[in-house]
Amino acid sequence: MAASPTPKLNANFPTLDAFQHLGPFAVALSGGADSTALLFACAKRWPGRVHAVHVHHGLQAAADGFEAHCVALCEGLHVPLVVQRVNAAHAVGESPEDAARQARYRALAEALKNNWGGQIKDMALAQHADDQVETLLLALSRGAGLPGLACMPAVAERHGVTYHRPWLDVPGEALREALRAAGQAWVEDPTNTDTRYTRNRIRAELLPVIEQAFPAFRQTFARSASHAAQAQTLLQEVAEQDLQIVGNPPAIKALQQLSEARQSNVLRLWLALEHSQASAAQLQALLVQVKACTTRGHNIDIKVGRGFVRRDRAVLRCYNL
Incomplete structure (x- = not known):
């Protein structure tokens, strides 16, 4: 966990101008550096407008510590928090990461539906440029088509919730640097260093090598994902037209x-x-x-x-x- 002096109000966090048009919204708060940075930056810029949802997966002993951090953080920022507990255990033959992700999205949607009068329909997610690169490399390793290569969209609707990812072009280390400058602590998920998980192995072993060979890889990979997303949109439009024909x-x-x-x-x-x-x-x-x-x-x-x-x-x- 990073050091935790008194948080400052003027930390240099990446822009959140994409949220200017939103009314009250929620942040998906895991307690890690990325989501802590997103909640901190949002709450400081729009006090009173921001809410938070923490999903307690119950998959590891450290989960209670994540919840405690989120509770303390939200109390300090005067942000209303809902803790949603889920059973994210995976079925036989199912990826643990996929099972946890599906459970998390269902829990986030249920939290918004059942709290704050069900009036909040927008959720901010803290995925950043490194996450996008990892997603692209995973898709390539699986031989994915254009939907997989398009990676994570900046805005998407799921289960009646509109999800916003404002920092897909921001390196993860930039968020940690902003938190350190603000004196704001976060928690480290111990599973993030477990290289039995493919995404962690990409992060720990592959990205440093790619960065040495291609320093601008975050920007160029993101551009490729954007091209794939645009091509997929065109294919979807053609498919809809052809379905009218056949x-x-x-x-x-x-x-x-x-x-x-x-x-x-x-x-x-x-x-x-x-x-x-x-x-x-x-x-x-x-x-x-x-x-x-x-x-x-x-x-x-x-x-x-x-x-x-x-x-x-x-x-x-x-x-x-």
Whole structure:
């Protein structure tokens, strides 16, 4: 934990001008350096407008210490705090990080819905440039498509909450330096140094090497993620237009009039609307069957996600298990 002299009011925190238009909003407060910096900066700039939500995951012994820090910090800043307790244990075959993230977003949405009259719909998140780079490298390691390579958006809606990430272009160390200058303490999550987790391994072992070779990597990687996000937006628009053409459920003959790339694009959208998701191999197998479907007797029965896509006379239908 960093030293904790009396906090100063004029610390040099990165800009928060993106929040100028917001009414009352909440900060997702873990107690770590990043979220502590975000809450501190917001509360000092807009006293009385800021609230906080701390999600207690209950996954490690240090969790009670995180909560105690958040309580003390919010009391000192006169920020209303809600502590939301969740069970973030992961299921068999599920990533612990993914399970915790999903539980956290559900908890944040529930906290806003059930507190402060349910009037707060905006939540500030403290992810920064290093987090964005780690997300991009994780996506590349998994062979992700454009949605994964687009990484984290500056503004996004989820579970009825609008999430804002104002510091995606700010290095993490800049936030720690601002906290030190302000004399504000934070807590260190002991799991952050556990390199069994891929994200931690990227942070500890890969980013220092990349920084030596490419000092401006945070800016250039962020630019690539932005290009991917823009391209994905265009693909989404094309898919929506093509879905109007092929119909829902998609007509096989209409699909066959599109290029394979557009077939793939529109089928991904259709499956998403059907609450299903195909792997690259499953989607390729479906495209092969759509192309071969030239007679009435040609059946299509492809495993997709947790269900199947089957031919129903002239159209495709999705059956989820």
